[in-house]
Amino acid sequence: xxxxxxxxxxxxxxxxxxxxxxxxxxxxxxxxxxxxxxxxxxxxxxxxxxxxxxxxxxxxxxxxxxxxxxxxxxxxxxxxxxxxxxxxxxxxxxxxxxxxxxxxxxxxxxxxxxxxxxxxxxxxxxxxxxxxxxxxxxxxxxxxxxxxxxxxxxxxxxxx
Amino acid sequence: xxxxxxxxxxxxxxxxxxxxxxxxxxxxxxxxxxxxxxxxxxxxxxxxxxxxxxxxxxxxxxxxxxxxxxxxxxxxxxxxxxxxxxxxxxxxxxxxxxxxxxxxxxxxxxxxxxxxxxxxxxxxxxxx
Numbered sequence: 001x002x003x004x005x006x007x008x009x010x011x012x013x014x015x016x017x018x019x020x021x022x023x024x025x026x027x028x029x030x031x032x033x034x035x036x037x038x039x040x041x042x043x044x045x046x047x048x049x050x051x052x053x054x055x056x057x058x059x060x061x062x063x064x065x066x067x068x069x070x071x072x073x074x075x076x077x078x079x080x081x082x083x084x085x086x087x088x089x090x091x092x093x094x095x096x097x098x099x100x101x102x103x104x105x106x107x108x109x110x111x112x113x114x115x116x117x118x119x120x121x122x123x124x125x126x127x128x129x130x131x132x133x134x135x136x137x138x139x140x141x142x143x144x145x146x147x148x149x150x151x152x153x154x155x156x157x158x159x160x
Numbered sequence: 161x162x163x164x165x166x167x168x169x170x171x172x173x174x175x176x177x178x179x180x181x182x183x184x185x186x187x188x189x190x191x192x193x194x195x196x197x198x199x200x201x202x203x204x205x206x207x208x209x210x211x212x213x214x215x216x217x218x219x220x221x222x223x224x225x226x227x228x229x230x231x232x233x234x235x236x237x238x239x240x241x242x243x244x245x246x247x248x249x250x251x252x253x254x255x256x257x258x259x260x261x262x263x264x265x266x267x268x269x270x271x272x273x274x275x276x277x278x279x280x281x282x283x284x285x286x287x288x
Contacts, residue, residue: 103220
């Protein structure tokens with residue numbers, strides 16, 4: 001995976017060095033960690049409300065706990081946190097570089113990622129193309145356009 | 161393998177990278193459409209990706225990352241932008257959609273902020 005930043009950076013790639021591209025590792029998990037649990041919590045809440053409309057308030061702590069557990073046990077979140085902790089530990093506590101044997105092993109595992117991720121995107125599209133009706137498509141397009149433009153503007157404003 | 165470019169940022173290499181990634185997606189679609197791989201079996205590939213490959217990739221890359229060069233301000237600004245969009249969309253959806261449905265509002269919020277960073281961004285950055 002490392003050597004792949006060539007598409008953007010040409011030959012000047014150094015593994016571990018921080019490029020703008022490396023932000024991808026930091027932004028996505030954090031948004032997964034904070035924004036998605038809120039959304040899932042809302043979904044679960046509305047599901048509970050639909051099933052039994054009275055005793056929802058009493059179930060609130062259990063609901064939150066369930067959502068929280070679902071988030072923390074998610075392998076992506078879990079490994080992100082573990083990675084950062086390992087980074088800090090290796091760099092500041094024992095001051096050793098990342099072990100080669102572990103790096104090689106993780107490279108094998110991670111190397112399958114590009115192929116399998118793209119392939120599964122493709123294969124999940126089978127049969128779904130007809131299922132999307134006009135109204136849903138319109139909502140999706142509106143959301144995407146809004147997201148892109150507003151995100152850009154807000155990001156620009158916050159950065160400057 | 162195409163000749164590598166000397167020097168810096170190669171936007172010329174970006175479009176081939178995007179194109180190549182989309183060809184793989186197309187291959188996936190073709191495999192499913194012609195039942196070379198049963199779409200129901202495709203779920204196991206996503207398990208492999210989501211529970212094995214991606215966590216390993218994340219762990220390694222975060223563990224060797226040079227944390228000192230991270231501009232935390234930049235990161236914070238991106239996250240503030242995302243979060244404010246999420247709030248905006250959720251609140252507006254909650255107000256607009258009848259009957260009152262907080263679940264749908266939350267869902268739309270996730271739609272607008274959940275970006276395909278890993279699924280498309282990583283493979284595109286990965287192409288040589």
